[in-house]
Amino acid sequence: MKRFLISSIALMAFAMSNQVLADAMQCQALRSQASDKLEIKTAMYAPTEQVRTAYCQVQGVVNRRIGKDGTFYTTRFELRLPYGWQGRLAYQFDTAFGGEIAPAVGNITGLTVNQYAINQGFAVVSSNEGHDNDAFKKAAGGLSKPFLFGRDATAREEFAYHAMVKIVPIAQALAEQYYGAPVQYRYGIGQANGGRTAMVAASRFPEMFDGLLIASPGFNAPKAALQHPWDYQALQSIQPDIRSSFSDRDLEYITRRLIQQCDDLDGVSDDLIFAIDACQQRFKPTALVCKSEFDRDCLSIEKIGALVRMHQGPHNSKNQTLYTSWPYDTGLQSNNWRGWKIASKLDAWQHMPASVVIGASALANLYSTPYQAVKGDIYSLTDFLQSFDFDRDAGKIFATSDEFTESTMSLMTPPDAVKPTLTQFKQHGGKLIVFHGNSDPVFSVQDTVRWYDFLDFGLAGKASDFVRFYRVPGMPHQQGGLSADQFDMLQPLVNWVEQQRPPREVIAATRANNPELTSRMVGLKRPLCPYPSYARYRQGDLHLASSFQCVVTK
Numbered sequence: 419m420k421r422f423l424i425s426s427i428a429l430m431a432f433a434m435s436n437q438v439l440a441d442a443m444q445c446q447a448l449r450s451q452a453s454d455k456l457e458i459k460t461a462m463y464a465p466t467e468q469v470r471t472a473y474c475q476v477q478g479v480v481n482r483r484i485g486k487d488g489t490f491y492t493t494r495f496e497l498r499l500p501y502g503w504q505g506r507l508a509y510q511f512d513t514a515f516g517g518e519i520a521p522a523v524g525n526i527t528g529l530t531v532n533q534y535a536i537n538q539g540f541a542v543v544s545s546n547e548g549h550d551n552d553a554f555k556k557a558a559g560g561l562s563k564p565f566l567f568g569r570d571a572t573a574r575e576e577f578a579y580h581a582m583v584k585i586v587p588i589a590q591a592l593a594e595q596y597y598g599a600p601v602q603y604r605y606g607i608g609q610a611n612g613g614r615t616a617m618v619a620a621s622r623f624p625e626m627f628d629g630l631l632i633a634s635p636g637f638n639a640p641k642a643a644l645q646h647p648w649d650y651q652a653l654q655s656i657q658p659d660i661r662s663s664f665s666d667r668d669l670e671y672i673t674r675r676l677i678q679q680c681d682d683l684d685g686v687s688d689d690l691i692f693a694i695d696a697c698q699q700r701f702k703p704t705a706l707v708c709k710s711e712f713d714r715d716c717l718s719i720e721k722i723g724a725l726v727r728m729h730q731g732p733h734n735s736k737n738q739t740l741y742t743s744w745p746y747d748t749g750l751q752s753n754n755w756r757g758w759k760i761a762s763k764l765d766a767w768q769h770m771p772a773s774v775v776i777g778a779s780a781l782a783n784l785y786s787t788p789y790q791a792v793k794g795d796i797y798s799l800t801d802f803l804q805s806f807d808f809d810r811d812a813g814k815i816f817a818t819s820d821e822f823t824e825s826t827m828s829l830m831t832p833p834d835a836v837k838p839t840l841t842q843f844k845q846h847g848g849k850l851i852v853f854h855g856n857s858d859p860v861f862s863v864q865d866t867v868r869w870y871d872f873l874d875f876g877l878a879g880k881a882s883d884f885v886r887f888y889r890v891p892g893m894p895h896q897q898g899g900l901s902a903d904q905f906d907m908l909q910p911l912v913n914w915v916e917q918q919r920p921p922r923e924v925i926a927a928t929r930a931n932n933p934e935l936t937s938r939m940v941g942l943k944r945p946l947c948p949y950p951s952y953a954r955y956r957q958g959d960l961h962l963a964s965s966f967q968c969v970v971t972k
Contacts, residue, residue: 441501444596445474451592456480468523470537473500476592480584481548485570490553493576495545495585498522499596504539506912507593507601509586509627511608511615515780516547516577517564526607527633527896528853528905528926535607535908541597543589548576560794561767561775568784571822577784578829579618586626603915607908609633609896610860613852614830620850621832624842629915631907632852634896636861637835637869640785640815640826641741645862646777647806648732649759652724654804661761661769663724666751668717669760672725673751673900676701685955689900689936690891690944692952694745694856696971701746703729728759731862734808742865748892749857752899752934758859768796778802785830786814787822838873840885849914850885851907851921853946855893863889870949886921887949899934902926902944923947925963 442462452458457479465471481493496519508524522544524535536542549567559566567573590601606627608616613635619626636642653660680697681687691697703726708716732740749755757763758772767775778799782790792802816825832838843850852870854863866887874881892901903926910921923945928935941961945953947968958965 441472441474445476445499448474448476448592448596451595456588468521468525468531468534468536469498469500470532471501473498473536474596475499478588480588481576483572485573487570489557489567489570491549491567491570491573491576493545493548493581493584494519494550495543495589496522497541497543497589497592498536499541499593500536500539502539503541503593503597505599505602506535506538506540506605507590507603508535508540508542508605508607509582509589510535510542510544511582511606511612512545512547513608513610513612515564515611515784516545516581517549517551517567519546520544524607524908526609526631526908527893528903528907530904530906533906533908535605538908538912540605541589541593541601543585545581545585548581549573558793561796561799562779562783562792562794565779565783568780569789574784574822574826574829575824579615579622582615582619583623583626603628603912605911605915606630608635610636611639613637614639617832617835618830620840620843620848621834621838624840624848625846628846628848629911630848630850631911632850633907634854634858634861635852635866638741638827638831638865639861640781640830642861642865643777643781643785644732644740644808644812644815646773646781647803648808649728649773650800650803651806652727653760655727656718656720656724660771664721664756664760666756668721669751669756671715671717672703672706673748675706676746676748676750684953686960688942688960689748689939690902690942691748691856692891692944692947692954693971694747694889694891694952697747698745703746732808732812734812740808740812742862742868744862745856745864747857749855749859749894749899749901752857752892752894754894754896754898755857755859758895770796770800774799774803785826786811787817787825788814788819790814835869836872837876838869839876840873844884848884849911851888851911851914852885853888853890853907855890855895855897855899855901855903857892857894857899857901860895867949882920882948888924888946889949889952890926890946897929898932900936900939901932902928902939902942902946903932904929905946921948923953923963923968 445460459477476497478495522542524542554563554566604627606616613632614637616630616632617637653663656663680691683693683696707719707722729744731743782792854866870887892899897903905926913919926946928939928942943963945963951968951970953966954969956967
């Protein structure tokens with residue numbers, strides 16, 4: 419018996435070593451696809467903390483060029499081909515502004531490592547979106563260096579979606595050669611800017627993907643960028659130095675009053691506001707204004723005025739809406755919201771918020787035509803935001819020039835964003851799941867609500883046949899805050915695409931390692947309901963998702 423066991427183990431080890439050798443040879447064989455237009459390097463890797471199986475990694479370059487200013491541009495990608503492939507390919511859209519290749523693992527807000535696409539049998543590819551940050555190391559751009567690519571027309575195009583169009587078919591061909599079988603399903607996974615690109619793909623290239631998973635999409639990114647000078651100018655009405663405009667105590671006070679007025683609208687007090695629409699009707703920020711100089715549990719009229727203005731969103735002098743409004747939600751007190759709007763913890767930024775460094779840099783260099791040659795120091799960036807004229811400057815996101823022949827609003831947003839139908843994507847059989855945090859300080863969930871409402875209206879109430887949209891209470895940009903931000907949206911999408919099983923509610927849990935949770939939020943599970951429904955307490959244990967039901971308020 420012992421001899422038989424030893425022999426069996428030896429045979430298994432021999433078989434495994436043969437498989438490893440075969441995989442390594444297959445991986446190396448992919449180099450044969452290299453050409454004068456495609457550079458390829460390959461290597462085999464053992465399992466890691468993020469990738470739970472051995473995989474072949476392909477690093478490729480599909481485009482090299484020199485910009486008009488002498489900057490060297492490359493469109494690079496990384497493709498990971500795991501053991502245990504299930505016939506799926508996922509394009510991992512870049513979350514931010516490109517310039518680097520994120521590890522191709524297929525992660526998105528809500529997922530645990532085991533739920534990453536690569537650990538669910540997907541081959542995953544990611545890219546730098548057509549430019550390298552390293553190319554600007556010696557440029558005189560200061561804190562704005564990662565956005566200087568926006569001064570090159572072709573780089574804007576690559577970032578918008580052209581890089582994706584080049585890379586997806588190459589990745590599919592490489593995967594099919596490696597596995598010796600066709601790709602059966604193509605997915606796209608993206609959040610923030612990646613969500614923007616995914617929505618562009620659904621409209622412009624409706625047959626490219628069978629399923630798209632999109633989080634906190636910035637599909638109107640140039641318009642959303644107008645919020646940064648709007649916020650800055652509103653906050654300056656409180657303090658010239660916006661880092662002192664709202665204290666932590668101020669934001670905690672606003673959140674506490676918001677919870678007092680709205681938390682029970684979903685039937686239970688748990689610091690999660692699921693009835694977000696009803697809350698906007700009930701919560702009156704002006705009620706927080708101090709009635710006299712002796713009042714303590716209140717805020718100044720200047721602070722409340724700035725808060726209201728920020729949530730109204732940018733307007734011009736004719737009171738025309740330039741982006742959208744923002745809901746009042748508990749994420750106001752989150753580190754993420756504060757880091758984007760009020761102050762950061764970064765010494766290199768002089769503790770200015772991301773809206774000053776990232777927001778101003780992107781609006782000036784990437785979204786405006788002609789680009790605004792703003793220096794990348796804090797003084798210049800804040801001056802740009804302070805002097806921004808919403809009558810004169812906001813229209814630059816729609817402008818063109820001899821060099822930039824397509825505006826950023828035309829280039830970087832879905833062509834049917836105002837009146838979406840996604841007719842061809844639907845005819846292709848495509849499925850789309852979108853989710854968005856109600857407290858997102860970068861891209862307003864209200865813009866996604868408006869997009870879905872128009873889509874549903876244009877399809878006579880049939881949008882849910884191929885699109886599901888979920889709002890996440892309390893969640894700021896991507897994760898954190900007073901939220902249940904651990905959930906799996908990928909598997910429901912796979913089930914919908916491959917088994918025609920439409921998703922319903924998705925169970926979300928509060929993360930044990932989220933330091934912003936209140937004591938009564940620990941260990942909670944809640945259903946995230948497809949819009950326009952929301953989770954309302956029915957009966958039973960408050961910690962269980964089964965104690966809630968999805969309802970629609972008429």
